[in-house]
Amino acid sequence: MAPRNVVFFGESGHGKSSIINLILGEDRAPTARAAAGCTAECTGYAHRLDGQEFVLWDTCGLNEGQHGTITDFKAVGSLYKLLKTFEDGVSLLVFCFNGGRVNEVAQRNWELFRNIICQKQVPTVMAITNLEDEEDMDGWWTENEAMFLAYGIKPSSDFGSGVACITASRGKKLGDGRYRFQDEYETSQTKIRRLIVQNSRFSPWKVPSVTWFKQIITTSVQTEWCKKPREIEEEHQVSGRGIWELVIRWNMTEEEAAKMAKELESE
Secondary structure, eight states: OOOOOHHHHHTTSSSSHHHHHHHTTSSOOOOSSSSSOOOSEEEEEEEEEEEEEEEEEOOOBTTTTTSSSSOHHHHHHHHHHHHHHHHHEEEEEEEEEEESOOOHHHHHIIIIIIISTTTSSSOOOEEEOTTOOOOSHHHHHHHHHHHHHHOOOOOOOSSSTTTEOOOOOOSSOTTTTTTHHHHHHHHHHHHHHHHHHHHHHHSSSSOOOOOEEEEEEEEEEEEEEETTTEEEEEEEEEEOOOHHHHHSSSOOHHHHHHHHHHHHOOO
16 A cells, blocks of 8 residues: 655644654754745655554645745645645645634635645644643634634544644753653644544545636637528637636635636646
8 A cells, every 4th residue: 555645734834844843753854943934845754653654745835925935826836736746646634733813824725725626535634833832732722613613624523623732842951851841742742643643544535637727619600691601619718616716715806816727737
């Protein structure tokens, strides 16, 4: 059986690389403290969990600002291209969120990749990080779940809540050789590993190209005096399912959605 692909996605600075290192148990994915993202391309890390083979994919940070390392369209296009190129399909999406208030940016990223590109066929869970100062990390989701649901963000919940409330930081090293958040870190490692193993599809889903545009043929009849009427067929490109999904879900104009679709397909 081929290793199962697990794709981590989210905004820049929301801890994707750190979460992958937490799962791996070693610092293999580069991380950066700077506001501009560190990951400029998609990178896979092979790892065995509970006797099963996985590839954990670190991806470009979505919605980089003007001072980021890559543009927004390039980041979205890079992730879209990655999902399409998996010959063995994708088994799980992990939406990474740095504990705070959810907003429309998070909603758009969730809807684009879970609902539009993966057509709700791939389980999508959440890793909520930066919670080391919480008295009860799991309690954070209890308090904030309704806010996410209001934005249409509902993690897959076939096994538990579909959410891991964690920290990916050990904190400062203490005098006894341990770290400030050592216990929270180790607990987080167990939770995120379990989240992946329990929620990944055993039969990966092959992501098809989104139907951004479709071709239609119109037929008209041309008539001339004293001649037999003649049918004329013309081919036109019109907006497909993907365009209208963007219009409805992202509140875009049809023209804006078409422009974005062309940018994505050109990546």
